[in-house]
Amino acid sequence: MKSVADVIVRPLITEKCMDAIGRKCYGFEVAKEATKPEIAKAVEEMFGVKVAEVCTLNVKKKPKRVGYHAGYTSEWKKAIVTLTEDSKTIAFFDSLN
Numbered sequence: 001m002k003s004v005a006d007v008i009v010r011p012l013i014t015e016k017c018m019d020a021i022g023r024k025c026y027g028f029e030v031a032k033e034a035t036k037p038e039i040a041k042a043v044e045e046m047f048g049v050k051v052a053e054v055c056t057l058n059v060k061k062k063p064k065r066v067g068y069h070a071g072y073t074s075e076w077k078k079a080i081v082t083l084t085e086d087s088k089t090i091a092f093f094d095s096l097n
Helices: 015-023 036-047
Strands: 010-011 025-030 051-059 063-066 069-072 077-083
Touching: 010 063, 015 025, 015 069, 025 036, 036 077
Parallel strands: none
Antiparallel strands: 010 025, 025 077, 051 077, 063 069
């Protein structure tokens, strides 16, 4: 069984994610092999909230260059978690506003 720390890598702090907080939608970087039920369970355990929906997408690698050296960014998985209407908000994100 995976622990919560194995599933959720970090929260996403972007303008788009911060605008979605009013709709109780939160963004997280998650492990590439994590499934939607595992993500929902991990968020519920970590923050003590009720999850209504989980949307996931794989972020592909992009070519980047720094001067002469060329390479790629890493691939990762993003999860957008929507909470139920009667659920409380996540305090971590509230402190950022």
